[in-house]
Every structure is written in C-alpha cells, then in structure tokens.
Amino acid sequence: MIKVGILGANGRMGRVLIEAVHGHVNTELGFASVRESSSFIGVDAGELAGIAKQQVMVSALSDEVVKTADVLIDFTLPEALEQNLQLALAANKPIVIGTTGLTGEQLNFIDEAAKSIPVVFAANYSVGINLMLNLVQHAASVMGDDADIEIIEGHHRFKKDAPSGTAMAIGHAIANTLGRDLSKCAIYGREGLSGERSPETIGFATVRAGDIVGDHTALFATLGERLEITHKASSRLTFAKGALTAACWLKEQNKGLYSMQDVLGLV
Numbered sequence: 001m002i003k004v005g006i007l008g009a010n011g012r013m014g015r016v017l018i019e020a021v022h023g024h025v026n027t028e029l030g031f032a033s034v035r036e037s038s039s040f041i042g043v044d045a046g047e048l049a050g051i052a053k054q055q056v057m058v059s060a061l062s063d064e065v066v067k068t069a070d071v072l073i074d075f076t077l078p079e080a081l082e083q084n085l086q087l088a089l090a091a092n093k094p095i096v097i098g099t100t101g102l103t104g105e106q107l108n109f110i111d112e113a114a115k116s117i118p119v120v121f122a123a124n125y126s127v128g129i130n131l132m133l134n135l136v137q138h139a140a141s142v143m144g145d146d147a148d149i150e151i152i153e154g155h156h157r158f159k160k161d162a163p164s165g166t167a168m169a170i171g172h173a174i175a176n177t178l179g180r181d182l183s184k185c186a187i188y189g190r191e192g193l194s195g196e197r198s199p200e201t202i203g204f205a206t207v208r209a210g211d212i213v214g215d216h217t218a219l220f221a222t223l224g225e226r227l228e229i230t231h232k233a234s235s236r237l238t239f240a241k242g243a244l245t246a247a248c249w250l251k252e253q254n255k256g257l258y259s260m261q262d263v264l265g266l267v
C-alpha cells in the first residue's frame with residue numbers, strides 16, 4: 001500500500017482526495033494536513049471528508065508530518081506552493097501537484113524541485129482532458145491554419161483563477177502544434193469595438209457560474225463548418241482518482257518533471 005499525504009485537506013479537492021484514497025485499492029492515508037491555524041486539526045480525516053472515520057487525524061503541516069507519507073498530493077493555492085515544495089524537498093518525497101493559476105516564478109520552483117525529486121504537475125488529472133489534449137493537436141494540425149480557434153471554459157463560482165489552467169494547457173497544445181507563441185496570439189475576452197478577428201489569434205472565453213465542476217470546449221470554425229471538442233467533468237472525484245493514479249506511478253519514478261500524459265502513456 002502506498003501512503004498518500006494530502007496537503008490542504010480541508011479544501012474542495014482535499015476532501016475529495018481523502019474520499020478517493022478510501023475507495024482506492026493500492027493507497028492509504030498517510031496524513032491529511034491543513035494550516036497551523038486551522039480549526040480542523042485533530043478532527044478525523046474521514047469526518048472532514050464526510051465519509052467513515054479513517055483513524056487518521058487532521059494535522060498541521062510540518063517536516064515531521066510529511067515524513068509519514070510515501071507520496072504527497074498538493075491541490076492548494078499558488079501562495080502555498082513554495083512552502084509545500086520545500087517540505088517535499090527536505091523530506092525527499094515525490095509530489096503530485098494539481099494547483100493551478102501559478103506564476104512563471106512558481107513554475108520555475110517546480111522545475112528546480114524536479115531536479116531533486118520526482119514531480120507530476122498537471123492542470124487537469126482527468127483521463128478525458130488528457131486525451132482531449134491529443135485530440136486538439138490533431139484537429140489543429142489538420143484545420144488550424146484555416147480555422148478560427150476559440151477555447152471556452154466554465155467553472156464554479158468559487159474558482160479563483162481565469163482562464164483555467166486546463167484552458168491554458170489546451171491553448172498551449174494548439175499553439176505549439178501551429179508554431180505560434182501563445183503569449184503573443186492569445187486574446188482574453190472581447191469588449192466594445194474589438195474589430196475583425198485576426199486569423200492567427202486564439203481566443204479564450206470564461207464562464208463562472210454555480211457549481212460547474214469543469215467544462216472545456218475547443219472550437220475550430222471556418223466559413224463552412226465548425227468542429228467542437230468538448231469535455232465536461234461532472235465530479236471532482238475524477239481529478240482525485242487521476243491524482244492517485246499519478247501518485248502510484250510517481251512512486252516508481254526517478255527525479256524529474258512529468259505530466260499526466262506521461263502517467264497515462266499518451267505521449
């Protein structure tokens with residue numbers, strides 16, 4: 001059994017990760033950690049997740065706690081990333097990172113950490129989205145030079161970053177296929193007299209509403225037809241199960257930076 005340590009255990013993803021570990025045949029809960037100031041410290045992790053007691057108490061994140069797991073899973077917020085990576089490095093533990101909305105500097109922390117420990121970093125841990133990343137590259141290679149390309153994403157009202165990390169990953173996959181630099185060709189929303197569309201641009205549109213778990217569409221439109229490739233996540237468990245697949249895979253890997261596509265053998 002692989003002992004999984006969950007960082008940010010009280011978050012939406014943290015709670016679902018506890019539930020996923022409970023239902024997974026090859027993993028068990030090493031620890032479930034929260035901030036030092038959290039009122040959840042000492043609560044049974046199962047109760048926090050709304051399932052049966054797990055006999056693992058929620059703890060404050062520390063060097064000692066991190067040592068009790070084989071693999072760490074971090075779905076928190078960007079401001080927690082550096083500390084979480086430092087703890088993983090100090091304990092020499094592999095880490096699966098799902099946090100999105102990271103700055104260039106934070107992405108560099110991940111690159112640096114991966115020189116010493118195994119790291120999986122993915123904006124989306126669902127099988128369907130990782131397959132979609134391949135499908136949009138195929139569509140871009142066939143239609144991309146003629147089609148207007150737009151990426152439309154929707155998430156719940158609480159999501160903090162936009163466009164989603166997954167929408168950006170889809171944009172990068174398409175731009176790389178077409179030899180475009182996304183930082184130069186991306187258009188984030190339009191307003192007023194925005195003018196005619198430039199053919200080389202890739203547009204992003206963001207919806208934030210209710211409890212949408214995660215919808216993504218890549219649209220390739222010419223003057224005679226439209227191709228839409230759409231993925232809809234209906235439960236956060238799909239991300240949590242994918243993260244556990246990544247954790248089990250990562251335990252057997254050497255230091256380095258890996259994607260979910262590496263985990264699933266899609267590259």
Ligand code: NAP
Pocket residue numbers: 007008009010011012013014034035038075076077078079080097098099100101122123124125126239
């Ligand atoms: P959430 O409910 O807001 O939970 C965030 C967690 O991070 C909470 O436990 C929070 O603790 C903790 N946290 C935030 N700032 C911290 C800090 N400075 N130090 C320590 N802990 C801190 O968010 P969520 O919906 O679970 O999503 C978490 C992340 O995963 C987001 O970036 C989201 O976009 C991403 N995500 C990725 C995937 C994927 O497949 N890659 C899927 C879904 C979500 P407090 O409550 O104490 O603040």
